[in-house]
Amino acid sequence: MDRFSGLTCSFWPDNVAEESQRRMLEVIEKLLVLQDRDRLILRVRSELNGLGPERQALQVRGNSTQAALEGAKLRIKQLESDRKRLELEVEGKKQLIERYSIQQFQTKKNDEYRALAHEIETCKTAIVELEDQELDLMEQAEHVQKEVAAAAQAAAEMKKLVDQKTAELAAREQNLKKQLADLEANYDQLSTGIGETVLARYQRLRKQRGDKTVVGIEHSVCGGCHMKLPTHIVISCQAQQDLVTCPNCGRMLYYARHMDLAVVD
Ligand SMILES: [Zn+2]
Structure with a gap:
């Protein structure tokens, strides 16, 4: 069951909401690519x-x-x-x-x-x-x-x-x-378009949390610390208007369509 699939951000004009959602998705995607690259670099370095x-x-x-x-x-x-x-x-x-x-x-x-x-x-x-x-x-x-x-x-x-x-x-x-x-x-190239503030936050988090910095929210749980997320966090994450972080571990959260938001008890 997908409890949140019917939610929309009706308080923004559709085109503005869509534009900022597109922009947010782009940032998340770039962060995931960067994270992937960082993981590879970490693995090669440790080898x-x-x-x-x-x-x-x-x-x-x-x-x-x-x-x-x-x-x-x-x-x-x-x-x-x-x-x-x-x-x-x-x-x-x-x-x-x-x-x-x-x-x-x-x-x-x-x-x-x-x-x-x-x-x-x-x-x-x-x-x-x-x-x-x-x-x-x-x-x-x-x-x-x-x-x-x-x-x-x-x-x-x-x-x-x-x-x-x-x-x-x-x-x-x-x-x-x-x-x-x-x-x-081409590492630096991967981070272009992410924005300095977000990038700085990502790099800071990476130092603290290692290679799990940008995580999914499957079953309304943070993919990093596995704590159940408050509903409003899940909703804003799904709305994809802003960069949302886990209130428990501070990792950046993202939502993708394939993720099941149903809570597992
Ligand atoms: Zn967390």
């Missing part, structure tokens, strides 16, 4: 803003696989230097054995000879232990070497992915920037 975090997330993924590789490489280095240290210790023990053997050869005292023989045995036992440790380290190194290979492969694959995605992001950015430039190119 552009989203590219930075996407890039950072990619970088973080790339860095973490690279860090895993560096970590494995560092462990290999550590194992290698530990093994070298053991090797040097073995070498030291071997030199001691050599020195003790010479001293043994030179001595004429039995107890000194025996003491040296004991020292030589102690060195030999130590060498066996050191060589066992060396073997253990080499085994560990073999495992870590496999980890390095796996990490290197993962890092290479990740780098490929990061490079590919980065190129995609760059292409997307370029595309969005072009879209934005196109959308902004």
Whole structure:
């Protein structure tokens, strides 16, 4: 049911009323076009803003696989230097054995000879232990070497992915920037004929209310805040003589023929 469809503005001469209605419709139409453009610009801008975090997330993924590789490489280095240290210790023990053997050869005292023989045995036992440790380290190194290979492969694959995605992001950015430039190119043209006061009000509202500034009044409810509108507001909106705003949220209201003004309870 359309409760207001029979209402007319009989207090104005028909031609004046018609003329100002035509003018009001034109303004509303221009505002809707402008709002549409602003929405598009907002969407493209927010997509552009989203590219930075996407890039950072990619970088973080790339860095973490690279860090895993560096970590494995560092462990290999550590194992290698530990093994070298053991090797040097073995070498030291071997030199001691050599020195003790010479001293043994030179001595004429039995107890000194025996003491040296004991020292030589102690060195030999130590060498066996050191060589066992060396073997253990080499085994560990073999495992870590496999980890390095796996990490290197993962890092290479990740780098490929990061490079590919980065190129995609760059292409997307370029595309969005072009879209934005196109959308902004004739922006000012869209607002000509709206009138400075209305335009200023629209821009102010846009800052406060975002992309829903000019709204319909379907079912006698404000399309922005969804509050039920007073009857006189609905009537003046339908008369389309003046720019009507929602008493609750301040948005600009408009009425189009397809809108059902029946109140939904
Ligand atoms: Zn409202």
